Amino acid sequence: MRLSIVTAVSRPEHLSKVRMSIDRSLEGAGIDLRWILVFDTPELAQAAAPALEGTQGRFVATLEGGSGGPSRFGIAQKNLGISLVDDGFYHCLDDDNLVHPDFFAGIGRAARENPGKRAFAFNQRRWDSMGNFTARPETMVPYKIDNTMFVVHRSLIGDDRYDPALAGSEDGHFFQSLYAKDPSTWVFIDRQLAYYNLLRHFPDGVVPEDQR
Secondary structure, eight states, X not given: OEEXXXXXXXXXXXXXXXXXXHHHHHTTXXXXXXXXXXXXXXXXXXXXXXXHTTOTTEEEEEOTTOOSSSOGGGHHHHHHHHHTOOSSEEEEOOTTOOOOTTHHHHHHHHHHHSTTOOEEEEEEEOOSTTOOBOOOGXXXXXXXXXXXXXXXXXXXXXXXXXXXXXXXXXXXXXXXXXXXXXXXXXXXXXXEEEESSXXXXXXXXXXXXXXX
């Protein structure tokens, strides 16, 4: 299974923790991974370089001309990142989040058990007022789904992109539209395989046992 993770980077100081979570989850999962990092400016890319040294399957891109300042929700960066996914599956991971330890193994297993399916949705652990999100057909609507709950094949995405005019709910509208294209190609996994903005709540990247 080929999978590309796209990360819009505005906080390069987090990347060493993000990278460590990717490496730990990836071990033994049999996933052909590309990590596409999209920066707003060359200066941000330069600041991130030490944390990324030696990372395998990494591709760094910078917005041409930048976004004119911090890009709200990284929409321009995410859209560029999708364009750089030439084949296989797409997954979005923010730079204030970590990969779930079971993410790669869980997705790999689901893909093997469901050959030909082009989209996988799964549950997300959160620590905010919204509570945990559960992936089900009836929750495929804005404000009940989030970027990190999905792995979607590039062929299903096609020319679709996040809409900057919908900033704040662009992810919900994006994945809702992908579901509407072909509900039969979706697989819903009743298992937690994603976090929501973990590093905002636990800056050291360690979740206390009573909150896991």
